[in-house]
Amino acid sequence: MNSMNKSPFLTIAVPSGRLFQPILDLLQSTGYFGKLEYNLEKDRHLIFFDQDRKFRFIITKPKDNPTYVEWGVADIGMIGKDILWEEKKDVYELLDLHLGSCLLVLAGSRSKEEIMMSIERKIPLRIATKYPNISRNYCLRKGIYGEIITLFGSVELAPQVGLADVIIDLVSTGKTLRENNLKVIDEIASSSARLITNHISYKTKHEQIHQIVQVLREMVEQKG
Amino acid sequence: MNIIKGFQGFLPEEVEQRRFCEERIRKVFESWGYQEIDTPTLEYFDSLVPGIGPELKSQVFKLLNSEGEIMVLRPDMTTPIARLAATRLASSGGNIYKFYYLNNIFRRVSNQTEDQQEFHQAGIELIGLNNRLADAEVIAVAIQALQHAGLENFYLDIGSASFFNSVLEQLPLLPEQKRTLRATIMNKDFVQLEWLLSRYDLAKREQEIILCLPHWRGDESIIQEAKNMFGQSNPSVNQALQEIKEVYDYLKIFGLSDFILVDLGIIRNFDYYSGIVFEGYTQYSGSAICGGGRYDFLCRKFGRDLPSTGVAIDLEKLLPILAFKQKTEQKALVNNRYFIRYREDLLALAYCLAQKLRNENKQVEIELSKEHSPEVIKHYLKSKKIRYLIDVQSKDLTKVRQYDLETEQEEQVAYE
Numbered sequence: 060m061n062s063m064n065k066s067p068f069l070t071i072a073v074p075s076g077r078l079f080q081p082i083l084d085l086l087q088s089t090g091y092f093g094k095l096e097y098n099l100e101k102d103r104h105l106i107f108f109d110q111d112r113k114f115r116f117i118i119t120k121p122k123d124n125p126t127y128v129e130w131g132v133a134d135i136g137m138i139g140k141d142i143l144w145e146e147k148k149d150v151y152e153l154l155d156l157h158l159g160s161c162l163l164v165l166a167g168s169r170s171k172e173e174i175m176m177s178i179e180r181k182i183p184l185r186i187a188t189k190y191p192n193i194s195r196n197y198c199l200r201k202g203i204y205g206e207i208i209t210l211f212g213s214v215e216l217a218p219q220v221g222l223a224d225v226i227i228d229l230v231s232t233g234k235t236l237r238e239n240n241l242k243v244i245d246e247i248a249s250s251s252a253r254l255i256t257n258h259i260s261y262k263t264k265h266e267q268i269h270q271i272v273q274v275l276r277e278m279v280e281q282k283g
Numbered sequence: 284m285n286i287i288k289g290f291q292g293f294l295p296e297e298v299e300q301r302r303f304c305e306e307r308i309r310k311v312f313e314s315w316g317y318q319e320i321d322t323p324t325l326e327y328f329d330s331l332v333p334g335i336g337p338e339l340k341s342q343v344f345k346l347l348n349s350e351g352e353i354m355v356l357r358p359d360m361t362t363p364i365a366r367l368a369a370t371r372l373a374s375s376g377g378n379i380y381k382f383y384y385l386n387n388i389f390r391r392v393s394n395q396t397e398d399q400q401e402f403h404q405a406g407i408e409l410i411g412l413n414n415r416l417a418d419a420e421v422i423a424v425a426i427q428a429l430q431h432a433g434l435e436n437f438y439l440d441i442g443s444a445s446f447f448n449s450v451l452e453q454l455p456l457l458p459e460q461k462r463t464l465r466a467t468i469m470n471k472d473f474v475q476l477e478w479l480l481s482r483y484d485l486a487k488r489e490q491e492i493i494l495c496l497p498h499w500r501g502d503e504s505i506i507q508e509a510k511n512m513f514g515q516s517n518p519s520v521n522q523a524l525q526e527i528k529e530v531y532d533y534l535k536i537f538g539l540s541d542f543i544l545v546d547l548g549i550i551r552n553f554d555y556y557s558g559i560v561f562e563g564y565t566q567y568s569g570s571a572i573c574g575g576g577r578y579d580f581l582c583r584k585f586g587r588d589l590p591s592t593g594v595a596i597d598l599e600k601l602l603p604i605l606a607f608k609q610k611t612e613q614k615a616l617v618n619n620r621y622f623i624r625y626r627e628d629l630l631a632l633a634y635c636l637a638q639k640l641r642n643e644n645k646q647v648e649i650e651l652s653k654e655h656s657p658e659v660i661k662h663y664l665k666s667k668k669i670r671y672l673i674d675v676q677s678k679d680l681t682k683v684r685q686y687d688l689e690t691e692q693e694e695q696v697a698y699e
Contacts, residue, residue, distance in 0.1 A: 129569065130569045131568065131569020131570070132569070149471075149570070150471070151471040151473065151497070152470075152471060152472045152473055152474050152475070153473055153474070154473075154474060155474045253474055257569050258471070258569070258570060258571075259564045259566070259568065259569055259570060259571070260569075261497070262438075262440065262500065262544075262546070262564060263564075263566045265498075265500060269498065
């Protein structure tokens with residue numbers, strides 16, 4: 060089946076940001092990808108290769124990662140499940156990498172009881188979030204009359220200055236929430252990094268991608 | 284000026300590229316005996332809705348008429364053709380209908396990456412037959428259409444819509460669990476799938492069968508392997524595999540097996556597929572360029588039992604892959620294009636000459652304004668890829684000055 064793979068290398072989309080180093084370490088630890096050298100702090104080029112030039116790595120903004128894969132300019136990608144929920148791209152989700160695990164939560168400065176009460180009374184709940192689609196679905200599912208305010212970052216600020224009643228955001232340690240006097244009201248879902256692939260690449264480069272799934276799966280299971 | 288998002292206007296060069304491709308595909312369809320069919324752009328929601336599954340339903344453009352009834356823009360061609368076939372065709376039994384279409388369809392795509400909402404499709408429907416030769420013919424026509432459009436290095440994967448259902452049916456699960464599994468597979472979320480399977484009460488072997496599904500892909504030997512693995516205990520799985528094998532064998536007879544791979548994990552999003560399904564792709568495009576399959580129960584939903592199969596080629600997916608090649612072909616001036624200038628009192632003569640050339644299937648333009656400089660005219664001729672400039676300066680049509688823009692030579696030509 061590899062006969063139809065005319066391009067010399069497999070293209071792998073890696074997200075910049077907090078997942079970058081853990082993903083690179085995971086890839087490195089398998090030994091399958093050879094030596095990978097890239098310093099997110101210093102290097103500015105967005106494309107790099109392994110030493111044997113068998114793989115091409117592209118560095119994407121986290122949110123854009125599945126877009127590159129959906130269009131097939133990257134054969135595989137690695138990205139948090141939260142982004143996949145939010146962006147709803149047409150990609151195959153192959154493996155949970157168990158990296159960057161965190162919770163998607165509804166949090167606010169008022170007590171859980173107070174918030175629940177106003178939800179029950181159908182008082183509009185103003186929600187600040189980086190995840191408008193997830194938030195809309197959550198409100199629909201829970202019957203919350205929500206007003207969604209989309210922000211690009213530092214969402215914790217919004218309830219403190221009166222922009223929103225609550226936030227929907229990712230939490231890993233909970234430190235940021237505590238320091239901003241926010242308490243978890245509801246746990247919406249848990250998220251971790253996933254291996255994704257383009258539908259057609261999965262056909263045309265199946266053997267190679269299947270092998271990558273196997274080596275990564277072994278490594279992930281070893282780490283427990 | 285605002286235009287509606289996802290609806291695009293096309294300039295002559297863009298239309299020319301699509302038409303070029305469409306005409307070649309049309310010739311192939313007609314050479315196999317398919318006849319063109321057309322359906323209304325707008326239909327009542329109620330008259331199409333029996334055939335539209337939930338996936339497509341959410342993408343349909345809805346409008347209201349003055350009576351408050353809901354109308355929809357056709358979201359695909361297969362459903363309206365099935366409605367037309369079930370309601371309008373002669374009801375004598377045993378008839379076979381071969382239809383083709385070159386048409387636009389409309390879908391509200393929520394996906395942000397695909398801004399487009401109006402699409403152009405070329406396709407065929409073979410109505411009234413349920414056998415594997417009919418399935419193979421549709422695939423063969425699709426291959427030939429793509430070839431004639433100028434596509435190279437492409438493949439078609441064939442699978443079966445009933446294969447996965449049959450595997451699923453056999454599992455000792457609650458109906459709701461089966462629904463969840465199906466939805467998860469449709470979402471292509473194999474992480475969730477694995478998690479679900481580990482929670483359900485299933486034997487290890489059964490879990491593996493489902494998880495392996497996307498890997499069942501390759502040449503025809505896959506069919507036998509799958510038979511050995513699932514077949515013995517499940518007659519409907521066996522039948523699905525047998526069908527794939529038969530189609531494959533027919534395509535071998537047609538000499539097309541080099542284009543074909545078997546993919547038991549094909550997931551096609553429309554609910555109406557009931558048997559053989561397939562999709563075509565190249566490594567140059569991140570999504571399938573054509574797809575289709577058997578839909579034996581769609582016409583029944585509109586009142587008549589007509590087993591059918593068909594294929595649709597997405598021209599928006601196909602054209603960008605062909606574009607580069609066509610551009611180089613289209614640079615050349617077109618041999619049968621003419622432009623006629625004339626001395627002001629000789630318009631009647633110039634007009635006669637133009638009509639005569641037009642009757643000889645040439646494309647002829649007459650100068651419409653005398654106020655343009657020679658440079659402007661030259662530029663215009665180039666942009667229209669016109670090869671010949673005729674200058675009518677005397678009443679004597681046996682000695683007409685004709686300039687060839689390709690050779691940059693002037694010659695004297697005798698016209699009657």
